[in-house]
Amino acid sequence: MADRSPSLTRNPFTAEEKPAVSVAVEHLSKSFGALQVLKDVSFAVEPGEIFVLMGPSGSGKSVLLKHIVGLELPTAGRVMVDSHDASSERTREQIRMALVFQAGALFNSLSVYDNLALYLREHQVANEGGIREKVMRALQILSLENAASKLPAELSGGMKKRVAIARALVMEPQLMLYDEPTSELDPVMGATISEIIATLKDEFHVTTIVVSHDRDLALSIADRVGILMNGQLIHVSPPAALRDPHDPRIDDFLNPQVDLKNPRFKKLEI
Ligand SMILES: Nc1ncnc2c1ncn2[C@@H]1O[C@H](COP(=O)(O)OP(=O)(O)OP(=O)(O)O)[C@@H](O)[C@H]1O
Numbered sequence: 310m311a312d313r314s315p316s317l318t319r320n321p322f323t324a325e326e327k328p329a330v331s332v333a334v335e336h337l338s339k340s341f342g343a344l345q346v347l348k349d350v351s352f353a354v355e356p357g358e359i360f361v362l363m364g365p366s367g368s369g370k371s372v373l374l375k376h377i378v379g380l381e382l383p384t385a386g387r388v389m390v391d392s393h394d395a396s397s398e399r400t401r402e403q404i405r406m407a408l409v410f411q412a413g414a415l416f417n418s419l420s421v422y423d424n425l426a427l428y429l430r431e432h433q434v435a436n437e438g439g440i441r442e443k444v445m446r447a448l449q450i451l452s453l454e455n456a457a458s459k460l461p462a463e464l465s466g467g468m469k470k471r472v473a474i475a476r477a478l479v480m481e482p483q484l485m486l487y488d489e490p491t492s493e494l495d496p497v498m499g500a501t502i503s504e505i506i507a508t509l510k511d512e513f514h515v516t517t518i519v520v521s522h523d524r525d526l527a528l529s530i531a532d533r534v535g536i537l538m539n540g541q542l543i544h545v546s547p548p549a550a551l552r553d554p555h556d557p558r559i560d561d562f563l564n565p566q567v568d569l570k571n572p573r574f575k576k577l578e579i
Contacts, residue, residue, distance in 0.1 A: 336386035364537035407477030
């Protein structure tokens with residue numbers, strides 16, 4: 310962020326520091342009926358790392374993300390968060406994970422303030438004064454103080470994404486997952502969201518997994534990038550290795566050429 314707030318240097322929410330967690334995806338396979346979406350996927354994410362998962366539409370990225378937060382159950386294999394199985398209810402009680410959905414998933418009838426306060430009220434995290442402090446702090450970090458009383462319908466796409474991130478932040482997550490955080494944003498707002506993700510990871514040491522098609526985001530903020538194609542993880546490396554990919558499948562995905570003589574849409578199955 311161009312204007313980094315100095316108060317971001319410590320966790321603003323709690324004296325109780327929760328350590329960042331590791332994530333281990335171990336031989337994960339998932340089928341929906343006859344459709345095998347994930348095929349023996351394995352990788353590990355270190356505590357405090359930003360891991361960006363890229364891949365073509367339909368390659369299984371969102372399904373993989375849902376396994377990490379326990380919203381889908383594996384057909385085979387498992388996902389471990391620290392030493393806990395991600396699919397168990399207990400893991401979700403012990404480890405604070407926040408998923409920032411592609412469309413924000415804000416409650417349209419609630420103000421920005423109440424969208425953020427909802428989780429804290431439901432979990433009786435603090436009294437109203439304490440909740441106000443946490444909500445306003447999160448809004449301040451995302452430069453949204455002036456939007457507290459607005460309804461989601463009154464916000465731009467970029468503001469909605471920032472509200473969704475602020476709402477995740479009030480949960481004091483040890484693990485933050487983002488599903489397409491820069492989709493539908495102009496390049497400058499996309500860069501801003503990338504900066505926010507990197508800043509939150511730096512300042513709060515939160516383990517971060519981002520699913521994205523955004524090559525600029527991956528190259529600028531990832532510690533490592535994984536590429537999923539057709540349900541298989543075909544590549545994991547630091548982003549620099551993707552500037553000159555040797556695998557033609559990765560090159561074609563990251564640097565597609567428009568070819569009007571041999572158009573891709575003629576080869577689409579659906
Ligand atoms: N609950 C479900 N039941 C049946 N099929 C599903 C289900 N969820 C996902 N799929 C299928 O799994 C495949 C992978 O979907 P997924 O949403 O993970 O792709 P993706 O890589 O995230 O794509 P995109 O980049 O377009 O968001 C798709 O063919 C999708 O139709």
